Amino acid sequence: MTATSKTSILILDDEPIVSKRLQPALEKKGYEVESFYESARAMARIRERTFDIVVTDLKMEGIDGMQFLAEVKKLSPRTEVIVITGFATMDTAKESMRKGVFDFLAKPFKLGEIQEVIRKAEEHIRLGE
Amino acid sequence: MFGLFEHIRTRLLRRRRRERVSLAALFRQFQQVLELNNRILTAIASMHDKLGGDYIFDVQYLRTSKQFIVDTVRELIDAFDAMAPGRYPGLYAIFRDIRHKLESEMERRPVLPDVMAMAFADIRLKDMDAAGAKSTRLALIAEASAGAVPPGFAVTTSAYRLFMELNDIEDEIVRLERAWRDGAMTVQEASGKIRSRILAGSIPPRVRRAMARELETLRRGAGEGTLRLAVRSSAWGEDGDLSFAGQYESFLNVRPEDLHDAYRKVLASTYCPAAMEYRREYDFKPDEVFMAVSVQAMVEARTSGVVYSLSPVRLGESGIEIAAAWGLGAPVVSGEAPADRFLVSREPGHGLLMETVAHKATALRPGPEGSVVTEEVEASLCDQPSLSPGQIRLLADTAIRLEQYFKKPQDMEFAFSPEGALIVLQSRPLRMEVCDDPHSPDLSDVLKGYPVLLSGEGDVAQQGVASGPVFVAWEGRDLEEFPVGAILVAHLSSPQYAAVLPKASGVITDIGSPLGHMATIAREYRVPALLNVSRATLVLKEGDVVTLDAEQKTVYQGLVRELRMHDYLCDHMEETYEYRLLRRMLKLIEPLYLVDPEENNFTPQGCRTMHDIARFIHEKAVEILTEIPTSSGASEACPGGRLELPVPLDLVVLDIGGGLDESCAGDGGRPGHRRTIRTDQVRSETLRAFIAGVTSEGVWQSQPVPVDFSSFMSSMTRTFSADSAGVNRMGQNLAVVSDRYLHLSLKLGYHFTLIDCYKSEDDSRNSVQFRFAGGVTGAVRRSRRARFLAEVLNGFDFSVTVKDDLVVARAKGWMARDLGRLMRILGLLVAYTRQLDVSMVSDSVIYEHCQEFEHIAEEAVGN
Numbered sequence: 001m002t003a004t005s006k007t008s009i010l011i012l013d014d015e016p017i018v019s020k021r022l023q024p025a026l027e028k029k030g031y032e033v034e035s036f037y038e039s040a041r042a043m044a045r046i047r048e049r050t051f052d053i054v055v056t057d058l059k060m061e062g063i064d065g066m067q068f069l070a071e072v073k074k075l076s077p078r079t080e081v082i083v084i085t086g087f088a089t090m091d092t093a094k095e096s097m098r099k100g101v102f103d104f105l106a107k108p109f110k111l112g113e114i115q116e117v118i119r120k121a122e123e124h125i126r127l128g129e
Numbered sequence: 130m131f132g133l134f135e136h137i138r139t140r141l142l143r144r145r146r147r148e149r150v151s152l153a154a155l156f157r158q159f160q161q162v163l164e165l166n167n168r169i170l171t172a173i174a175s176m177h178d179k180l181g182g183d184y185i186f187d188v189q190y191l192r193t194s195k196q197f198i199v200d201t202v203r204e205l206i207d208a209f210d211a212m213a214p215g216r217y218p219g220l221y222a223i224f225r226d227i228r229h230k231l232e233s234e235m236e237r238r239p240v241l242p243d244v245m246a247m248a249f250a251d252i253r254l255k256d257m258d259a260a261g262a263k264s265t266r267l268a269l270i271a272e273a274s275a276g277a278v279p280p281g282f283a284v285t286t287s288a289y290r291l292f293m294e295l296n297d298i299e300d301e302i303v304r305l306e307r308a309w310r311d312g313a314m315t316v317q318e319a320s321g322k323i324r325s326r327i328l329a330g331s332i333p334p335r336v337r338r339a340m341a342r343e344l345e346t347l348r349r350g351a352g353e354g355t356l357r358l359a360v361r362s363s364a365w366g367e368d369g370d371l372s373f374a375g376q377y378e379s380f381l382n383v384r385p386e387d388l389h390d391a392y393r394k395v396l397a398s399t400y401c402p403a404a405m406e407y408r409r410e411y412d413f414k415p416d417e418v419f420m421a422v423s424v425q426a427m428v429e430a431r432t433s434g435v436v437y438s439l440s441p442v443r444l445g446e447s448g449i450e451i452a453a454a455w456g457l458g459a460p461v462v463s464g465e466a467p468a469d470r471f472l473v474s475r476e477p478g479h480g481l482l483m484e485t486v487a488h489k490a491t492a493l494r495p496g497p498e499g500s501v502v503t504e505e506v507e508a509s510l511c512d513q514p515s516l517s518p519g520q521i522r523l524l525a526d527t528a529i530r531l532e533q534y535f536k537k538p539q540d541m542e543f544a545f546s547p548e549g550a551l552i553v554l555q556s557r558p559l560r561m562e563v564c565d566d567p568h569s570p571d572l573s574d575v576l577k578g579y580p581v582l583l584s585g586e587g588d589v590a591q592q593g594v595a596s597g598p599v600f601v602a603w604e605g606r607d608l609e610e611f612p613v614g615a616i617l618v619a620h621l622s623s624p625q626y627a628a629v630l631p632k633a634s635g636v637i638t639d640i641g642s643p644l645g646h647m648a649t650i651a652r653e654y655r656v657p658a659l660l661n662v663s664r665a666t667l668v669l670k671e672g673d674v675v676t677l678d679a680e681q682k683t684v685y686q687g688l689v690r691e692l693r694m695h696d697y698l699c700d701h702m703e704e705t706y707e708y709r710l711l712r713r714m715l716k717l718i719e720p721l722y723l724v725d726p727e728e729n730n731f732t733p734q735g736c737r738t739m740h741d742i743a744r745f746i747h748e749k750a751v752e753i754l755t756e757i758p759t760s761s762g763a764s765e766a767c768p769g770g771r772l773e774l775p776v777p778l779d780l781v782v783l784d785i786g787g788g789l790d791e792s793c794a795g796d797g798g799r800p801g802h803r804r805t806i807r808t809d810q811v812r813s814e815t816l817r818a819f820i821a822g823v824t825s826e827g828v829w830q831s832q833p834v835p836v837d838f839s840s841f842m843s844s845m846t847r848t849f850s851a852d853s854a855g856v857n858r859m860g861q862n863l864a865v866v867s868d869r870y871l872h873l874s875l876k877l878g879y880h881f882t883l884i885d886c887y888k889s890e891d892d893s894r895n896s897v898q899f900r901f902a903g904g905v906t907g908a909v910r911r912s913r914r915a916r917f918l919a920e921v922l923n924g925f926d927f928s929v930t931v932k933d934d935l936v937v938a939r940a941k942g943w944m945a946r947d948l949g950r951l952m953r954i955l956g957l958l959v960a961y962t963r964q965l966d967v968s969m970v971s972d973s974v975i976y977e978h979c980q981e982f983e984h985i986a987e988e989a990v991g992n
Contacts, residue, residue, distance in 0.1 A: 015187040017707045022185060024699045025680060030573030086189050108179060108186035111680065112585075 006032040007122050012042040012056040012068065013084065018107075022055070025111055026118070039068045050076040053121050055114070057107075058085045073100050078128065080121040084109065155753070156785040158212045162750045163870055165205040167887060169743045171894055172198050173719050174644050174942075179711060180652055181643045182592025182680065182702055191711055195235060198718060199228050202739050209746045212753055219733030224742060227717055234713050237417050239365070245288040245339035248346060249281050254653075258713075259285040261363030261421030266535070266556055273631070275530045276553040279359070280350050281425035282343035284392060286365045288336040289420045292396065296330035298323075302400070310409065316402045324397040332389055340392070340424075344385055347426050357427035357495060358383040359554070360391040362398065365419035377404065377420075381457060382427055384499035395422050427495065428552045430544035432515045433458030437559055438528035439538035439697065440472060447694070448472040448482050449525045453515045455506055456492030458542055458554070466491065469515050479525035486514045516545075523551055531556050533614065533634070536593065536655045538697050558704075575691045582675060583684040586662050588641075590622075590648035593657035594696035595635025596676040596688045599669045602626065616677060618669045622647040622660050624928045630654050635677040637665045637684065642943035646928040655703065659684075723748075725935055727902075747885075751872050754783065754865050768793040770804035772811075772864075774820065776829040776960070778877070780862045782806055788813040788866030815871045815886045816864060818949040822956020825989050829960040871952075877963050884955060888948055895945035899927070899955055901962075902935040913969035914962065920979050925954055925986075953990050961985065 009031050011019040019035030026033045034051075036042035046054070054072050058065035069081045083104040090106055102124065103117045176194050179186050206220050230240045242259045252260045252268035260268070264283035271278045293299050302323055309319035332340075348356050362377035378398040380391040398404070399420045408418070434453030451471040452461050460466035467487035473479045489511055496502035516524070524543060531539045531553075538559040544552050600615040602608065611617070611629040619626060622641025627650045630636070636651055641660030651658035657679040669675060669684070676689040685692070702708050718739045723731050726748050736742045769783040770793065784793065790810040811817050823829070865872040873884040883900040901918055918936045919929045927938035940951060961982055968974060 013187075015189065015707075017187050017705055018185060020700060020705065021702060024695075028572055028576070028681065028695065030571070086193065108184045108190045110183045111185060112183070112682065114185070 006030060007053065007125075008032045008051045009034070009053045009055060009118070010042065010045065010051040011035045012039060012054070012065070013037070014057065018057070018084070021111070022114070026115070029115065031118075039065070043068060043071060046072055046075055051079055052125055053080050053082065053102075053118060055082045055084060055118075058083055059089045069101065078125065080125060082114070082117055082121060084114070155212055158208055159750055159754060159865075160785055160867065161208045162205065162212065162746060163867075163887075165201055165208055166743050166747050167889075167894075169198065169201050169205065169739065170896070172201065173715075173740060174894070176711065176715060177649075177719060178643060180708070180715070181588075181590050181648065183589035183643065186707065186711070188707055188710070191707065191714060192235060195231055195714060198739055199231065202742055205743060205746055209750055212750055217733050217749070220736075220742065220746070223733050223736045227737075227739060227742070231714060231717050234710065234717070239419070239713065240717070241285070241287045241290065241419065243287060244285055245291070245336045246282050246284050246343045248343055249278065249283070252283065255716075258365065259283070259287060259421065261286060261365055261419075261423065262557070263361060263363035263555055264421065264423040265363075267423070267425075267553070270531065270534070270553055270556060273534055275534050276527050276556075277551060278553050279425040279428050280347060281359075281423060282347070283363060284336065284340060284422040284424065286419035286421045288333075288339070289396060289422075291333045291336060292330060295333045296326070298326050298330060301326055306405070309405070316405055320400050320402045320405055323400040327397040327400070328393050330393065332392065337389070340388060343424070344388065347424075348385070351426060356385055357499065358385065358388060358391070359423075359425045359427050360388065360395055361423045361425070361555075362395050363421040363423040364399075365421060377401070379459075381459065382495040382499055382501050387499055388424065392422055392424075396420055425554070428544045428554065429495075429546055430457050431455070431547045431549075432520075433542070433544040433554075434461045434468065434515070436524050436528045436541045436543060437538070438532040438541070439475070439559060447475055447690070449475055449479065449528055451516070451521060451524055454487075454489050454492065455510065455515050456494045456504075457501065458493075458544060459501075460493055462542060466493075471516065471521055473521060473525045475525075475529065479522050481518070481521065484514070486512060488512055489515065520545060520549075520551070527551065527553065537701070572691055572695050576685070576689070579676075579689050580686040581683060582668050582686050583637075583662055583665065583682075585682055586664075587637075587659040587682050588643045588661045589679050589682065590636070590641070590643040590645075590658035590660050591651045591656060592680045592702060593635075593655065594676065594678050594680075594689075594692050595657040596674065596693060597634040599671055599673050599675055600633075601666060601669070601671045603666075616669075616675060618665050620666050621926070623926050625923060630656055635679070636660070637662055637669065637677060639663055639665050640943070644942045645944060724930070724937060725932070751865065751874075751885075754785075754872075755861075755863050755874050770806045772806050772820075773808065774824060776824050778823060778862060778875075780864055780875075782811070782816070782864045782866060785865060785867045785870075787868030788816065788871070811866075813866045813868065813871055815888060815948055815952045816866050818952035819871070819873065819884075819956040819959075822953035822958075822989065823960045825957055825960065825985070828957055828985060828989075829963070875959060877959065880962075882959055884952075886948065886952060892946045892948070893942065895948050896941040897927075897939065897945050897948065897951050897955070899938040900936065910969040913972065913975050914965050917965065917969070917975045917978050917982075918958070918962065920975065921958065921982055924979075924983070925951065927951075950990055954986055957986055957989055958982070 009026060011022055011033065013019055014037050016037055023033045023035050034045065036045065054069070056065050056069055065083070069083070072079055072081055080102040081100070083101050084107055085104065086107050102121050105114055105117060172194065178184070202224060206224055233240055239258055244259060247256060247260055249264060249268045249271065252265055253272070254265065254269060257265045260283035264281070267278045267281070270276050305314065305319040305322055308314040309316055359379065359381050360383050361379040364377065378395055380394065383391045399418060432453050432455060434451060435458070437450040440448045440450040449472070451473065452468040454461050454466060454468040461468045467489055469487050469489070470485045471481060472483035473481050489506055491503045492506050493501055494504050528539055528541055531541060535556070535558065539556050540559040541556040542554040544554055546552065595616060597614045597616045598612070599618050600611055602617060602619040608626070608629050611632055613632045614634045616635040616637065617626060617629060617633045618637050620639045622638040622645055624646045626647055630647070630650050631654050633656050636656055636658035638660045639662060641647065643660060648658060648660065657677055659677060659679045659682060673686070674688055676685045676687065676692055678685070678692055720738050721740050721744060722737045723735055723741045723744050725731065731745065731748070733745065736745055768789050769781065772780045772782050774780065782789065788811070789806065790812055793804070793806055793810050808817070808820055811820065862876060863874045869888045871884070871886040873882070875882040881902055885898045887896045889895050899922070915931050915936045918938070919931045922929045922936070922938040926944045927940045929936065929938045945951060965978065
């Protein structure tokens, strides 16, 4: 089955534009992608299944991204988390690195940049296996 | 009497002393102005960069960028005000005005232009906010000669707003919508109440007058025939009528005297229950609704119908689908009456794949007194196809052309006149639902089957997918032969390719920047463009068909149909709210309306964008500095003096920091006596380069050029104030220089040259601006010289605008990375053109001079 051999990615950002742009671009690259705008729904989803990679914002209206990524790591320590956040919240992002975040990107970022980070995360997962 | 003199004298003396003290401060402030100006231009460029498609950005980013620009411009005004306290109080007012508009945009209250009606012929893409989507697209189709459209005009979104304001309907709408959303009222009740308020409203006099004016033009165009109108909605926002497809009302065969009623009815349909439900679903705000109305001359239709350029029902077969019937098109559009159906191939030639001829017993036709009536169709025609094979091909051709022009499959309404002419009545993006077909292979797997020619390199200037034959623009190739739909492959991205971009389906260059002029034009026409690929001209071969996926920076061999289809089905970035907001914000930030300092609009009040404010301040700040050489304290306040040169260019250099050797500082001599500076004391690289150019051997004409009689006469009759660039303040040739900045004001041979040059830290944000105007001869010769300059500067990758004899040339970013070379060339050019207009006796001389200059430049700097 091709579906299971694909690298799975969950994207969480409260601004829909981010996943609206990311999802089709990543799917074109052969990833399996699910997008969420609300952390509660994303949270429910990660309890249902594991993802290879999680891409999440930190500073969202009414949502604590930190809490979300902590939960991701608790449920599935092998999931690589990539944090995307505005320049202003970069310090928080760096702090989050201590919680086992794979990498972080300041918004706005180039599509090529995040694809590269995702590729590295994928490689990291493969080496860990 | 004596006392008064004494008083004035002491006042003056005191002032002079103060001036002396403040000159040092003035230079510091000037540097601050430069620094802030540069910061603003960089921020604008960075925002503009986000239009390209390489970046993923959100509203948070837009908010932060807006704030940064607003704060920095405010700081710039303050810094400038410190240089010239209270001289331009209008700057603050205009700044507040633009800031307010920006904030309105952020809060989804768009800034609409103050115009009530616009003829289709005057509508451009930028007028989308005013004219609405439908009218704007029709106007664009006509402008691009992609199809014939009916004459008509748009009653603008501003007219709608004025109507609502004047009739006091807005508050009522808010109240009724709230009642409905709270459940106190059904949507039918709320909608009915709002609509009856609108139908009872009176049309504001300004709107009436504008309508009457445009109607008169239509009437004149209609000639002998009776004018009847089609009145349709043309909602605000690029996808305005896409999202609301079919929910707003249209009225056909309207008599001019009934236009006001039809107008009100279309406005009222903005609040039909379906549209209200839709807006609630998608979280529109009540004050985010603006309805423009499209008024077209009615087309007498023998046959009408609809074309889908890409059949949504038969995606896999990817054909063009046509539905048509006799008479007017409404029954076909709504699907109420049987229509003939044709499926034709999308490939050139458009072979017929399927045909179903319906029994068409009735047709909708214009009736008496502005009505439409359903009539019986003549028995012999009921079962005849309503379109001929030739008409089907023409429709297919037109639909594909519109699809290419708008970069999306189109849903087009058409009519054929009794004479057989095709008229496009409307064209909008085709709505396509993506259905997950479990049997269709994954796109990523499909793509693996295509050979990849280039991958992973380059900068995206405009994203999208393009396929077509490669056209390699090698040195000296005639661009006239560029075929429609080809992919332009070039070594350098240069403004000279601007002319072929509307014809190109894609662009790939070895070298180039997404901030350059060509990238901007590629975005304007939404031509997918990948620049800086480094090996494009080596790998891609003339005539080979390739597919460019700019988003993934990949070029495939052959035509990758699946990728095109995927691109069609995806939401394009240009259609997202964030992208449109960025565009609208940039309208208030980026365009430069103040170009010529001698124009009447070169005032604080003339500033329409943040860029204008920065430009105005920069110009005026330099002006303040150029007044200094005549002021007594200059030499004490900063290092500087007269430059020793082998050519008679009387140039005074003022160093505002790091532009001259330290040995030039200190008290260089007696008061009032200017010290002399040797060229080896110049530290500014750009000034050195300019000097090298201007003193190149053999270029500076030392012999006076003989002035013929007509030149002499025109020099007698032309007054200097009619020349441009402020002759009054240009008695002295002046260079203001720092380690990064160089400004030159030169008056040579009766013309004026201004050069502004900025060197950034890593050369990636360098910029040069060159302005040239004036001269001793008549207008024709001066304009020949302007053409010569434009030609030469274009050849060195400047982007050039010419207005009469004013030439403005700019180079920035990548094009200006080698500032030294550009400044040497400008130096050469200044020397060469000193008295050039005198010898510009015929057009052919332009070419000769271009050749000669090219030769000189090659000798001096290489090419």
